[in-house]
Amino acid sequence: MSTRLGDRLAAARQRGFVGRRRELAAFDDLLDPAAPAQVLLVHGAGGVGKTALLHRYAALAGQAGRPVLWLDGHELTGLAGLDELDLDAGGLVLLVDTVERVPGLDRWLRREALPRLPADAAVVIAGRDRPEPVWRADPGWRELVRLLPLGNLDxxxxxxxxxxxxxxxxxxxxxxxxxxxxxxxxxxxxxxxxxxxxxxxxxxxxxxxxxxxxVETVPTPLHRRALEACAQVLATTEPLLEALLGLDDAGDLFSWLRGLSIVEYGARGLFPHDLARDALAAELAWRDPDGCEQIRHRAAAYYRRQFTGPARHAVLLDFVYLHRATSALGPFVTGYPQTSGLSADRPTRAELGTIVSWVRKHEGDDSARLCEHWLSRHQATVIRGRDGTAAGFFLLIDAVPDRADPATRDLPPGRTRMVRFWMDGRCYQEPSPVQLFITTHLFRSYLTGDCPDRTLLTFAAAEPWAAGCAHVDFPRLESADFTVGEHTYAVFGHDWRAVPPQIWVARLAERDALIEAAPVVRQALGEDEFGQAVRADLRAYGRADGLRDSPLLGALELGERDLRALFEEVAAQLAASPRDLKAHRALHHTFLRPARTQADAAALLGLPTTTYRRHLALAEARFVELLWQRAH
Structure with missing residues (x-):
């Protein structure tokens, strides 16, 4: 028996399909005659996999012996002829792709086609835009539909x-x-x-x-400007959009943004999907740098006006995000939009066991026993993902001298609150959306909760956090370090009696706003001096103010943010060259996105220490050479 081309095509699609367990389970429920929902409304950004998902649905429907009717908005020229479709087949599965491509198709389906379907029919309608509110507002459709937003793969x-x-x-x-x-x-x-x-x-x-x-469907330059402005800030509200664009009324533009498939919304406002944000921000930065800078200045001015209000803890995050290229907190706040699907809650009994298992995995048996000790006395906070499963946790304790735990044996007098344990279940204390969510949750507690005399933060390693903690006025407290098992933990802290919360948050906002305030003075450098300055700046690159006093600012007549951008461009030039790729990887993991230690960087690159150092020396030499060429 010969195989048809269509069979081979279907088999290839099936082999190439990965993940989407939640979406496949939703379709399995749809095929169940006893299920209440008969219509799945799938929506998601362009390229997120809606068509691939519908092809998978078609294959599953075929395996279940159900007839399939496929309507593709790309292939329809309008509504003409749709009334002649045969919709009477028993057990019909109707799949509609790119519904937004045909004006009126959504309304025709809702009003004309779907009511004609047999009672055992199943329907999936997919498009970029969020479904019209009428699907949920109508009492009849509300019982029959299920909304299924489609996001990125895990x-x-x-x-x-x-x-x-x-x-x-x-x-x-x-x-x-x-x-x-x-x-x-x-x-x-x-x-x-x-x-x-x-x-x-x-x-x-x-x-x-x-x-x-x-951006292929953006209707006007003003709409594109609104989208670009949305990509520059952490979260966009309607008043903020008016300020960014210099408009008295941005209601229509805000509504348009909210309806885009590449834009999500949460309690704090609208924000683009991560890749859309990156693409829009990068493109605007080189196409219209003055316009980009104008948006940033308008945003900063707007945040300052909000700074005395009750939501000042949230404004601080917005401020830091705006200065993410120069702030020591930049690596952490850049992932903030990904936290929109996370939530904080009390752990269930089962999750308490999960928490202890995470501590045992990342810190060992001794720490796990101490975690159990504190969990019996204090309420942990568990961080859950979109699917409701535990993704991380933190344990904030009112610390009192306790000989059972080395962390609290020698506490100074006064009320001390300690973040005794915190981690992402998968990647521990590495920067991640879970880690950032915990950080913002703690920031909120500093500003809205009962204020202790001091707050202490514990870390498995001091080096990755030193600059960021110093930036937010949580200095290193080496005398408070403690050892559990064979590992010594670093402690950072803030004294709220010396710097109360309102003064603390005001200082942080102004600190990020003034990072680039130093004037640039022309200063000629010889080639040797230039190379020494570049090497020194690479080592200081990870600190928020590390380039503030760089001789290169005067030699190249650049501001600190522009100098950082130039370093990134030269690094990208290294990465694009096959001969320099190994050097780039050493440079990247040592200076630009550094591992905790050079030993960790060598392990990350899979290299012996001597080979790693050779690649790093080559990287520094090539980086200096390329930067010198650009400057001259």
Whole structure:
């Protein structure tokens, strides 16, 4: 028996499909005659995998012996002829793709087609835009529909997709970090990887392709300006949008933004999907740097006006996000939009066991026993993901001298509150959306809760956090360090009696606003002096004010933010060159996005220490050479 081309096509699609367990379970429920819902409304950004999901649904319906009718908005020229469709087949599964492409198609389905379907029919309607409110407002449809937003792939499924597409294992983590699990971006990365090694340089190709897809339907330049402004700030409200665009009324533009598939919304306002934000922000920065700077200045002025209100803790996050390129907190706040699906709650009994298992995994048996000790006395806070499963936790204790725990044996007099344990269940204390969510939750507690005399923070290692903690006025307290098992933990703290919460938060906002205030004075440098300055700046790059006094500011007539941008451009130039790729990776993991120690960087690169140091020396020399060429 010969195989048809369509069979081979369906088999290839099935092999290429990964993940989407929640969405597949929703379709399985849809096929159950006893299920209350008969219509799935799938919506998500362009390239997120809606069509692939519908193809998978079609295959599952076929396996269940159900007839399938597929309508594709790309192939329809209008509503003409749709009334002649045969919708009477028993058990029909109607799949409608890109519904937004045909004006009136959503209304025709709701008013004309779906009421004609047999009682055992199942319907899936997919599009970029959020479903019209009438689907939920109408008492009849409300009982029959289920909304299914489609997001990016999770970490495990993203790695699997890259592996299935033939991306080498050593490139997958970097590719997944860049794409954040966006299926189209992952596919584009795989295409790039098939031609040459994926790098920061080739990332620009992927980003440009995504940007074209994201903005292809923007109706006017003002609408595009609104979208670009939304990408510059942490979260956009209607009054903020008016301030950013210099308008008296931005209601229509705000409503338009809210309806875009690439824009999400939460309690604090609107924000683009991560890749859309990155693409829009990067494109505006080189296409219209003056316009980009104007948006940032208007945003800063707006935040200052809000700073005396009750939501000042939230405004601080907005302020830091605006200065993420220069703030010591920048690496942490850049992931803040990804926290929108997270929530904080009390742990269940089962989750208490999960918490202890995480501590045992990351810190060992001795720490796990201490965690159980404190959990019996204090309420932990568990962080849950979109699916409701525990993703991390923190344990904030009113610390009193307790000989059972070395962390609290020698506490000074006064009321002390200590963040005794905190972690992302998967990646421990590495920067992540969970880690950032915990940080913002704690910031809120500093400003709205009962204020103790001091707050202490505990970390498994001091070095990655020293600059950030100093920036937020939580200095290192080496005398409070403690050892559990064979590991010594670092402690940072803030004295609220010396700097109360309102003064503390005001200082932080102004500190980020004034990072680039130092004047630039022209200063000529010889080649040797230039090289010494570049090497010193690479070592200071990770600190918020590390480049403030750099001789390169005067030599190149740049501000600190522009100097940082130039360093990133030269690093991308290294990454784009096959001969310099090894050097770039050493530079990246040592200075630009540093590992905790150089030993960790060598391990991350899979290199012996001597080889790593050789690559690093080459990287510094090539970086100096390329920067000198640009300057002269």
């Amino acid at each position: 970490h495990e499924d993203g790695l699997r997709l890259l592996a299935d597409r033939g991306v080498p294992e050593e490139e997958r983590e970097a590719a997944l970090e860049f794409t954040r699990g966006h299926p189209l971006a992952l596919a584009l990365v795989a295409d790039v990887s098939a031609q040459r090694r994926f790098s920061a340089g080739s990332a620009h190709e992927v980003m440009a392709e995504l940007l074209r897809g994201f």
